[in-house]
Amino acid sequence: MAAFAEVAVSLPMDRTFHYSVPQNLSETISVGKRVFVPFLNRAIVGYVVGLCDEADVKNVKAIISVIDREPVLTEEMLKLTRWVKDNYFCSWGEAIAAVIPAGIKKGKEAIGSRLKSADYENEKFPQSTPHDLVEEQSRALKSVIESVDKHEHKTYLLHGITSSGKTEVYLQAIDHVLKSGGQAIMLVPEISLTPQTIERFSSRFGDHVAVIHSRLTAAKKFLEWKRIKDGKANIVVGARSAIFAPVKKLGVVIIDEEHETSYKQDDVPRYHARDVAEERARLNNCPLILGSATPSLESYYKAKAGVYRMIKLTKRIDERLLPKVKIVDMRMELASRRRIEVFSKVLLDAVANTLTAGKQAMIFLNRRGFSTFVNCKKCGFVVKCKRCDTVLVYHFETKKLICHYCNYTTNAPDICPSCKSSYIKYLGLGTEKVESEMSHSFPHAKIARMDSDTTAKRGSHDRILGDFKTGKANLLVGTQMIAKGHDFPLVTLVGVVSADVSLNIPDFRASERTFNLLTQVGGRAGRGEDGGEVVIQTDTPGHYAILAAAKHDYDKFYSEEIKSRKELLYPPFINLVKVTVRARNDQFAAQTAMELQEAIKLADPEMLIAGPSPAPILRMRGYYRYNIMLKHKDRLAMCALLKKVLNSFRKPHGILIAVDVDPVAM
Ligand SMILES: [Zn+2]
Ligand SMILES: [Zn+2]
Numbered sequence: 001m002a003a004f005a006e007v008a009v010s011l012p013m014d015r016t017f018h019y020s021v022p023q024n025l026s027e028t029i030s031v032g033k034r035v036f037v038p039f040l041n042r043a044i045v046g047y048v049v050g051l052c053d054e055a056d057v058k059n060v061k062a063i064i065s066v067i068d069r070e071p072v073l074t075e076e077m078l079k080l081t082r083w084v085k086d087n088y089f090c091s092w093g094e095a096i097a098a099v100i101p102a103g104i105k106k107g108k109e110a111i112g113s114r115l116k117s118a119d120y121e122n123e124k125f126p127q128s129t130p131h132d133l134v135e136e137q138s139r140a141l142k143s144v145i146e147s148v149d150k151h152e153h154k155t156y157l158l159h160g161i162t163s164s165g166k167t168e169v170y171l172q173a174i175d176h177v178l179k180s181g182g183q184a185i186m187l188v189p190e191i192s193l194t195p196q197t198i199e200r201f202s203s204r205f206g207d208h209v210a211v212i213h214s215r216l217t218a219a220k221k222f223l224e225w226k227r228i229k230d231g232k233a234n235i236v237v238g239a240r241s242a243i244f245a246p247v248k249k250l251g252v253v254i255i256d257e258e259h260e261t262s263y264k265q266d267d268v269p270r271y272h273a274r275d276v277a278e279e280r281a282r283l284n285n286c287p288l289i290l291g292s293a294t295p296s297l298e299s300y301y302k303a304k305a306g307v308y309r310m311i312k313l314t315k316r317i318d319e320r321l322l323p324k325v326k327i328v329d330m331r332m333e334l335a336s337r338r339r340i341e342v343f344s345k346v347l348l349d350a351v352a353n354t355l356t357a358g359k360q361a362m363i364f365l366n367r368r369g370f371s372t373f374v375n376c377k378k379c380g381f382v383v384k385c386k387r388c389d390t391v392l393v394y395h396f397e398t399k400k401l402i403c404h405y406c407n408y409t410t411n412a413p414d415i416c417p418s419c420k421s422s423y424i425k426y427l428g429l430g431t432e433k434v435e436s437e438m439s440h441s442f443p444h445a446k447i448a449r450m451d452s453d454t455t456a457k458r459g460s461h462d463r464i465l466g467d468f469k470t471g472k473a474n475l476l477v478g479t480q481m482i483a484k485g486h487d488f489p490l491v492t493l494v495g496v497v498s499a500d501v502s503l504n505i506p507d508f509r510a511s512e513r514t515f516n517l518l519t520q521v522g523g524r525a526g527r528g529e530d531g532g533e534v535v536i537q538t539d540t541p542g543h544y545a546i547l548a549a550a551k552h553d554y555d556k557f558y559s560e561e562i563k564s565r566k567e568l569l570y571p572p573f574i575n576l577v578k579v580t581v582r583a584r585n586d587q588f589a590a591q592t593a594m595e596l597q598e599a600i601k602l603a604d605p606e607m608l609i610a611g612p613s614p615a616p617i618l619r620m621r622g623y624y625r626y627n628i629m630l631k632h633k634d635r636l637a638m639c640a641l642l643k644k645v646l647n648s649f650r651k652p653h654g655i656l657i658a659v660d661v662d663p664v665a666m
Pocket of ligand 1: 378379
């Protein structure tokens, strides 16, 4: 019987703690259970990660009580969370806290026992059967099945153009795993986790499917977690955090739209689900399938190098043609029409033709609101956020000015706050304005808008999509929400109001994101029998991301982009770590960031360090922020070194430091 327990706690401390096991708990304690332990004069929840006969210090305190009857963490989850801790700069306890549903984190046992199972309604869907596969799909499936049967870990990159039938390959791979007694985890981006997506799985696999996403209540999340843990659900469909689902016989992991940045968590632990999935598949000797029409540069690079196995789907289902793409140079448009217009003549004509033909169109702009900035014509004053260095966006429906970073909201001014003149101008363009301009140009069109403003209410997302699907609306205006996976056979036209919105972000991934968005949104056109057309408006028609997207040429984009990544030394050629130092005082934050940078340099003179430099938006929610960028070939070594430096760095009071490994935003 072990005398001591090694316990991890969910605090930012890079170590575990030893506690003695009192006689009365020696029977019930075991690895993977939660315990109450004394910590700085209070009782907190800890996780037993090991049992031992000796303690690392004298005078250890005793465990107060054991919370669980059954361990909440398996051996595998302990290994996986330790890997997360080593790779993503957090403590073991913080990593563990991320894999356990919030409902049981507080130290209560099984809140679910108070809920009746009737609270969990399992909708019934009509049964669907496997579709026949085309040759490319069968070959893809065959490779994956081989790995499943051989219990070998291999990562497949399924690079399939839009509408090439990736999902059917996923479904049949999962089916094979289930039939051989295994379980499956399927990740999709949060934004794509719509009832339609869930229906595709439920109609094939019935109530074997568990769904995990952030909109579930804590109680429902716990119930799903419990169903999975008890082996009552064999397929987990979910967003990022579903990668930690407690399945015991993992046979395959699938990540759809693997390039999506939403797979990266932006809070502690700042893990990337794709990398965690690879580690988990490795621990379980099972294949991982990464699917995308526009793979991340990192994954494609690995596939080309042979680290991943590349599988291509090059044909659209039913041999549907890819849409024709027209690029419109908005600078020429401005010169010929002598005033700023939201829509080019080409786009207006295309919309008119589409509506006349009884078809549907989607109009895309990745920016919500009405006017993106409000200023005074007389003195030039621009209305800014009180807490951030950002410009407030005018929302017509609510008549409010809103900060899109911190949600600060204020009334739109009638007179200039600075010079008291009444010449207030509303400039810039968001989806609200696009909707209103479209209704001016096409008064008879039935227009719907989809962005985070119109979908804030429960059920509104589905209602808008439903209206569009049934033809109640024939023009859908929206942000990237409309770019994802929806199948609307009547859509023959996609208009991109400005391709430059994502291109002008100060981030080395700006081109990649632009190419992805244009490809995804363009892929919405022509999914029916009528073919499709895409019109892209831009001020930079010669940019390779736009040109390649117009030609549906991923390889062309990749070859240009990878050159610049190599030249500037960015991923996939290097690992990045972003260290952010923030404080309420600008000078104080800058000074401390400088000191920290010097400490890192001293610890490793070879480390490539950029900065400290002000964050792209220096002040956010009242905090001034400075970034230090580290580049290194070896992520583990870099994290280890940084942990050492930060442990001995005397952090002044009032300073906050955040470390983001492989950041997806600068
Ligand atoms: Zn003014
Ligand atoms: Zn703000």
